[in-house]
Amino acid sequence: MTRRFVIDISIDVIIFMLAVAGTYVAQLGDRPITAVLVFLSGVIAIAFRSGLLSGLVAAIAASLIYNFFLSEPTFRFGITTADEAVPLLAFNAAALVAAVMVGRLKDSAQRAYVAQSETAFLLAVSDRLQSAVKIEEVEAAIRAIVPREGVSAVEIFLVRGDTYYRPSTGEVDIDQLKPLIETSTDTSSGGAGKSAIVELTGARGSLGIVKFKLVGDPMERADQKNLQSIASMLALAVERCLLLEEVMEARALARTEALKDALLSSVSHDLRTPLTVIRAAAGALNSDEVNLPEAERERLLASILEHCERLDRYTAELLDVGLIESGIQENALEVVDPAEIMHLAINQARSVHSSIRVEREVPREQHFIRANSGMLQQAIYNVIDNAQKFGGEAAAIKVGLTYAGDEAVITVTDHGPGIFGRERASVFTRFYKGSESAKKAGLGLGLFIAKGFVEAFSGTLTVHSPVVNGRGARFEFRLPLIADIEPAVSA
Amino acid sequence: MRILIVDDAPSIIDALRPVLISLGHEIFEAADAKQALDVVGASDLDLVLLDLGLPDADGIELIPAIKQTAEAAVIVISARHLEKDKVRALDEGADDYVDKPFSLNELLARIRVAERRRTELGGRTVTRYVSAGLEIDLTTRVVTLMEEPIHLSPKEFALFELLARHSGQVVTQRQMMIAGWATPRIDGQYLRSYISMLRDKLEVDPSDPELILTEPGVGYRLNADLSPA
Numbered sequence: 001m002t003r004r005f006v007i008d009i010s011i012d013v014i015i016f017m018l019a020v021a022g023t024y025v026a027q028l029g030d031r032p033i034t035a036v037l038v039f040l041s042g043v044i045a046i047a048f049r050s051g052l053l054s055g056l057v058a059a060i061a062a063s064l065i066y067n068f069f070l071s072e073p074t075f076r077f078g079i080t081t082a083d084e085a086v087p088l089l090a091f092n093a094a095a096l097v098a099a100v101m102v103g104r105l106k107d108s109a110q111r112a113y114v115a116q117s118e119t120a121f122l123l124a125v126s127d128r129l130q131s132a133v134k135i136e137e138v139e140a141a142i143r144a145i146v147p148r149e150g151v152s153a154v155e156i157f158l159v160r161g162d163t164y165y166r167p168s169t170g171e172v173d174i175d176q177l178k179p180l181i182e183t184s185t186d187t188s189s190g191g192a193g194k195s196a197i198v199e200l201t202g203a204r205g206s207l208g209i210v211k212f213k214l215v216g217d218p219m220e221r222a223d224q225k226n227l228q229s230i231a232s233m234l235a236l237a238v239e240r241c242l243l244l245e246e247v248m249e250a251r252a253l254a255r256t257e258a259l260k261d262a263l264l265s266s267v268s269h270d271l272r273t274p275l276t277v278i279r280a281a282a283g284a285l286n287s288d289e290v291n292l293p294e295a296e297r298e299r300l301l302a303s304i305l306e307h308c309e310r311l312d313r314y315t316a317e318l319l320d321v322g323l324i325e326s327g328i329q330e331n332a333l334e335v336v337d338p339a340e341i342m343h344l345a346i347n348q349a350r351s352v353h354s355s356i357r358v359e360r361e362v363p364r365e366q367h368f369i370r371a372n373s374g375m376l377q378q379a380i381y382n383v384i385d386n387a388q389k390f391g392g393e394a395a396a397i398k399v400g401l402t403y404a405g406d407e408a409v410i411t412v413t414d415h416g417p418g419i420f421g422r423e424r425a426s427v428f429t430r431f432y433k434g435s436e437s438a439k440k441a442g443l444g445l446g447l448f449i450a451k452g453f454v455e456a457f458s459g460t461l462t463v464h465s466p467v468v469n470g471r472g473a474r475f476e477f478r479l480p481l482i483a484d485i486e487p488a489v490s491a
Numbered sequence: 492m493r494i495l496i497v498d499d500a501p502s503i504i505d506a507l508r509p510v511l512i513s514l515g516h517e518i519f520e521a522a523d524a525k526q527a528l529d530v531v532g533a534s535d536l537d538l539v540l541l542d543l544g545l546p547d548a549d550g551i552e553l554i555p556a557i558k559q560t561a562e563a564a565v566i567v568i569s570a571r572h573l574e575k576d577k578v579r580a581l582d583e584g585a586d587d588y589v590d591k592p593f594s595l596n597e598l599l600a601r602i603r604v605a606e607r608r609r610t611e612l613g614g615r616t617v618t619r620y621v622s623a624g625l626e627i628d629l630t631t632r633v634v635t636l637m638e639e640p641i642h643l644s645p646k647e648f649a650l651f652e653l654l655a656r657h658s659g660q661v662v663t664q665r666q667m668m669i670a671g672w673a674t675p676r677i678d679g680q681y682l683r684s685y686i687s688m689l690r691d692k693l694e695v696d697p698s699d700p701e702l703i704l705t706e707p708g709v710g711y712r713l714n715a716d717l718s719p720a
Contacts, residue, residue, distance in 0.1 A: 275592035283595025
């Protein structure tokens with residue numbers, strides 16, 4: 001019995017007393033119809049306030065009192081004449097009907113209200129849970145709506161092996177919650193710590209448990225049902241998050257698989273091709289059964305040397321990728337003059353591509369950046385090499401350096417066919433070879449390495465295309481300058 | 492022989508061409524599947540050296556076409572070294588395979604085996620294969636090793652006959668199963684036990700086989716220079 005219930009009953013009794021008093025006064029004033037109406041009004045008021053049951057009780061009590069105190073003969077039950085019977089019967093019938101009608105109306109209104117507020121609450125819970133994408137967010141999402149209706153806190157524990165862990169805090173509970181599950185079905189016994197524990201059951205079985213910390217009186221059955229509904233929604237949210245995580249993991253795995261595939265096909269094709277050439281050519285030069293003219297022997301020998309160099313280059317590139325993957329250490333960086341490194345890269349390109357045409361633009365001023373000179377030279381060379389491969393025949397390659405604000409900007413511009421659409425995003429991808437470059441030798445690593453190195457120096461490498469007349473591509477390095485060195489150092 | 496080299500790396504063709512020409516072969520080239528099919532249709536080829544990693548198609552898909560149109564032998568040159576690719580290629584009708592990077596002597600040996608098989612299959616039915624120390628008579632079903640007759644059970648003989656017909660070339664497990672059991676769907680364990688029984692009867696040291704070689708994951712190869720007699 002709650003206090004509220006006692007108060008409700010008391011109010012009903014007071015209303016009833018008032019009605020009796022009013023009726024008595026009216027009876028004294030010799031107004032029997034008014035008396036009856038006042039009495040009936042009391043019954044209706046009680047039924048309206050407290051529902052069907054209270055209404056019926058009030059109606060019966062009223063009927064007895066009416067019969068005993070008010071209807072002729074007063075102060076005793078029973079009737080003597082038909083004249084006395086009619087008003088009494090009429091009153092009884094009216095009181096009963098009024099009590100039943102009003103009481104039922106009141107009861108269904110009350111139920112509708114409860115149902116509506118519950119639905120609204122569950123909808124709010126569901127809305128909040130929708131926003132949770134990660135498993136550790138589920139608890140925070142529900143926390144915004146509780147405390148409510150005797151629940152002060154919600155804790156979600158998920159099964160992991162033999163233990164329960166709480167994603168929001170990472171705390172692990174070694175199996176000590178398990179016995180609580182079995183005893184949790186009836187929590188109205190109150191008891192230890194006052195929490196209700198409900199199992200979270202998803203489509204794939206038990207996910208874990210949710211612990212509702214309770215305050216105040218033990219829970220009514222209806223409230224428990226409410227907790228069950230919340231738990232079901234939590235289970236849905238948790239399961240959704242788990243599935244999302246699985247999807248992400250699968251995607252990450254697919255990406256690694258794709259990389260492994262690319263690596264495998266690169267190693268098998270791009271590394272085995274030069275090896276095959278070297279082995280076959282060397283075998284031919286070394287063979288007793290093959291007799292080649294001197295010119296052919298010279299050509300095979302040259303081919304062996306060329307493919308040895310190619311193998312060496314590929315190996316270096318794969319090592320560079322390994323370096324990028326494992327992370328470039330801060331202590332590999334030094335203070336370098338970008339103009340000087342750019343010059344070295346251009347010279348390297350000239351020694352590799354004898355027919356290359358490069359136009360150089362360097363400012364007078366001198367600034368410095370933090371980088372590794374060898375890696376930066378490699379990065380710039382790779383971009384020039386790429387420009388030569390795909391646009392070098394069309395026109396001279398422009399390599400320029402400018403200082404803009406606190407950045408050094410190195411640009412490499414070619415007048416080849418340009419890089420369009422999806423290719424523009426893909427050129428920096430490992431092992432990427434464009435439709436044109438598929439035919440050319442190379443691993444498809446040059447631009448990936450350039451970007452990886454430059455990013456290790458806190459810089460960026462981007463591509464813009466077309467440059468002029470729908471043709472050409474411009475690669476742009478941006479590297480942060482370091483504050484100018486004090487003149488005292490050079491003095 | 493008239494040999495087509497299919498490879499998307501021109502450097503490999505450049506290295507092989509002078510060698511094969513110096514050995515008296517006539518060389519055709521193709522850099523992709525489309526070119527290869529054009530040459531196969533236009534030239535009367537004896538042998539195709541087929542790289543599986545072509546830019547426009549999976550090389551394996553070319554094998555049935557090459558076999559039907561040109562009736563040429565096919566030696567697959569594979570860079571990925573994946574057993575399933577080799578098995579598929581052989582089951583599609585390829586005669587043999589070599590891995591990149593191959594030794595030139597190995598490739599030339601395979602080419603010689605293919606050449607020998609083409610000449611010996613030139614119309615007549617072979618009833619007897621002989622080599623130094625080993626003889627197999629297909630009509631009397633007698634195998635002679637070092638002039639000593641070896642008794643083989645019918646199934647052992649069927650398996651050995653297949654190896655002998657393809658001596659020097661690889662035979663897939665599937666082909667062996669069809670020869671011995673008339674179905675490829677038998678437990679590989681049966682095949683392995685028959686192979687070890689054959690080795691017990693024919694090898695000098697069955698634990699270190701020199702005659703019936705295992706091609707891991709692919710099949711078996713009879714390492715004997717059997718020629719028809």
